[in-house]
Amino acid sequence: MSHTGFGASGDVDPDLPLTPEGLTYHVTCTAEHLADRIVLVGDPGRVKMVGTFLDKDSICYEASHREINVITGKYHGVPVTVMSTGMGTDNVEIVMNEVHILKEYDVEKRQWRTRVGETPKNADEKLFDPSKVKLIRVGTCGSPNDEVAVGCLAITQYAIGMDNTCQYYEAPAVNHTADVQEVLKKVQATTLGKVQVYATKAAPAITNGLVESCKILNSTLPAAEQQAYYVGTTCSGSGFYGCQGRSVGRFRGHLTVPHLTDELAGLRFNVSEGVQRVSNIEMENSALCYLSNFLGYQAGTVCVVIAGRSHAHHAFATPEQTAKALSNGLTIALETLTRN
Amino acid sequence: MSHTGFGASGDVDPDLPLTPEGLTYHVTCTAEHLADRIVLVGDPGRVKMVGTFLDKDSICYEASHREINVITGKYHGVPVTVMSTGMGTDNVEIVMNEVHILKEYDVEKRQWRTRVGETPKNADEKLFDPSKVKLIRVGTCGSPNDEVAVGCLAITQYAIGMDNTCQYYEAPAVNHTADVQEVLKKVQATTLGKVQVYATKAAPAITNGLVESCKILNSTLPAAEQQAYYVGTTCSGSGFYGCQGRSVGRFRGHLTVPHLTDELAGLRFNVSEGVQRVSNIEMENSALCYLSNFLGYQAGTVCVVIAGRSHAHHAFATPEQTAKALSNGLTIALETLTRN
Numbered sequence: 001m002s003h004t005g006f007g008a009s010g011d012v013d014p015d016l017p018l019t020p021e022g023l024t025y026h027v028t029c030t031a032e033h034l035a036d037r038i039v040l041v042g043d044p045g046r047v048k049m050v051g052t053f054l055d056k057d058s059i060c061y062e063a064s065h066r067e068i069n070v071i072t073g074k075y076h077g078v079p080v081t082v083m084s085t086g087m088g089t090d091n092v093e094i095v096m097n098e099v100h101i102l103k104e105y106d107v108e109k110r111q112w113r114t115r116v117g118e119t120p121k122n123a124d125e126k127l128f129d130p131s132k133v134k135l136i137r138v139g140t141c142g143s144p145n146d147e148v149a150v151g152c153l154a155i156t157q158y159a160i161g162m163d164n165t166c167q168y169y170e171a172p173a174v175n176h177t178a179d180v181q182e183v184l185k186k187v188q189a190t191t192l193g194k195v196q197v198y199a200t201k202a203a204p205a206i207t208n209g210l211v212e213s214c215k216i217l218n219s220t221l222p223a224a225e226q227q228a229y230y231v232g233t234t235c236s237g238s239g240f241y242g243c244q245g246r247s248v249g250r251f252r253g254h255l256t257v258p259h260l261t262d263e264l265a266g267l268r269f270n271v272s273e274g275v276q277r278v279s280n281i282e283m284e285n286s287a288l289c290y291l292s293n294f295l296g297y298q299a300g301t302v303c304v305v306i307a308g309r310s311h312a313h314h315a316f317a318t319p320e321q322t323a324k325a326l327s328n329g330l331t332i333a334l335e336t337l338t339r340n
Numbered sequence: 341m342s343h344t345g346f347g348a349s350g351d352v353d354p355d356l357p358l359t360p361e362g363l364t365y366h367v368t369c370t371a372e373h374l375a376d377r378i379v380l381v382g383d384p385g386r387v388k389m390v391g392t393f394l395d396k397d398s399i400c401y402e403a404s405h406r407e408i409n410v411i412t413g414k415y416h417g418v419p420v421t422v423m424s425t426g427m428g429t430d431n432v433e434i435v436m437n438e439v440h441i442l443k444e445y446d447v448e449k450r451q452w453r454t455r456v457g458e459t460p461k462n463a464d465e466k467l468f469d470p471s472k473v474k475l476i477r478v479g480t481c482g483s484p485n486d487e488v489a490v491g492c493l494a495i496t497q498y499a500i501g502m503d504n505t506c507q508y509y510e511a512p513a514v515n516h517t518a519d520v521q522e523v524l525k526k527v528q529a530t531t532l533g534k535v536q537v538y539a540t541k542a543a544p545a546i547t548n549g550l551v552e553s554c555k556i557l558n559s560t561l562p563a564a565e566q567q568a569y570y571v572g573t574t575c576s577g578s579g580f581y582g583c584q585g586r587s588v589g590r591f592r593g594h595l596t597v598p599h600l601t602d603e604l605a606g607l608r609f610n611v612s613e614g615v616q617r618v619s620n621i622e623m624e625n626s627a628l629c630y631l632s633n634f635l636g637y638q639a640g641t642v643c644v645v646i647a648g649r650s651h652a653h654h655a656f657a658t659p660e661q662t663a664k665a666l667s668n669g670l671t672i673a674l675e676t677l678t679r680n
Contacts, residue, residue: 014656015587066383066426087406087428087430087431088427088428090428090503090578090579093578094579094580097582097586097588097591100588100591101588101589104590112589112590164507164535167596168583168596169591169596170594195536196504196535238429238505238508239437239627241433243430243508246355250444254510256510257508287579294590295590307354307357308354315354316352
């Protein structure tokens, strides 16, 4: 089955645009075709490639609308959806709201599902367990950290939102912990304090699962092909250039946070896990973790470092370096999603 | 000629990623193939459709990478590039920086061009006139305004950024005018004051050109097919749901600005052009206008209203309404870009 966009007419609610069949407006999918385990990639062109990691002939759904491509199939027999978000936290806001609709809105009954721990509407109602929804973003990023070279996988533990997408949403409970407040306080003390920033945390089960999966993968690889990884704090920007401290042409000398990479590289967070540092900068993770935390879904991110932006590692990954680390990142994401 | 992505290796600068041939990292294009007149659309799938508006057999360049598709051809004999940005101000930040690089960075000499009014580096140097770069976004949007029905074209005069992309860039001169300050002051007095917002203005020549082109178009159309248009202030969000006041499922009751549409609909701006209102809400215009103003490029936006979100016009456009208004919007954008 496949779909190529939103062709609804008639009674569509402008505040909750859904076709009568239950297709959401941007993610062209119905509840039936969205697995509980979701791999998110930024690049729409990458979805087909990730499809090659799935079980042979297991793909049962494909759709494409704008930059959001979707395929659903199986990995080692477990249903998995692969979806592109396109670039940016604003796109992630769209995807997370539509995943929420697809998982928890009953289109036929036109009502939201009751969750485990809440009072069922009737004796027959099957209660929804939000913690079963697991999302792992596999992306690319830059790193301001001199311990991180190109080709390394950055695994997210804490998240800093340099965007403002989630300023429009109440904070999830985890944001009030001493750990997340420590991260927030330290970043607010940099020049980023001029801009409203926020912090949150990836689901620990996802972070730990990615680390465990990378160790298992490395146990199968020869010494020369070991996959380097680094666990730390991922910063998400609301752009790629000035928003990540890249001064281009006429903008040089006119950025609000011109020394963003150096400032982020200098941070040390005293958190439960020990002393952690900023691992990487990209454009999607903050909203993924924040909104997933609020919804009770489990989310995390693993990114290939393609732009080394520290003084020690000032380099851009070759296509071969990127392809190898991306393949390893996808493998550990799929293993983590389907292990339990 | 065509390209399908960034396949560089070797000496790529992680702070200004360019291939040796001068391809930028996201916009897969060289200076040679980027026209001065640019139509921007959000949806990558729409670029090919816009290509059908160009002169027969005039397309000389096509490229695609991530959600950014590019074609260059001619409209009434004048070179025009059509490009998709994908969704969001963060994508627009990428496109505007890369347009700036492609227009003003000399890849061979590895230096930035001198502009008209500045001292040439040598007697032979051809000076660059930034005002020749013209960009018009043709998009889709919602409207909180009870004077605006679905199928109407919203033409941008002022811009409100509810995103934070441009908080990372120094404000352009126009932002300090009484008109833009009036818009900013009024929006800051709403609940949006909890979030850092910004305001700016579309290039008046673009706004006026779009109105003029729509009048000319209507003079050729029968009474029943007149294209409605509305000039006002365009608000750009950093998401589509909670960031635009849409309360979905578990997020209901947990948004920072839950009455966003009503609050925006109530605003009246006392500006040079008279009393103006918010015309529409979308996700790209703020960064397009702000960054273009800073660079001295001329930019503006025309959007098809597809989601009527006022109490008077609570409706979603049919595919036929959208297609007709989009075609008219593209025509007036191309006419405006190529008239002078």
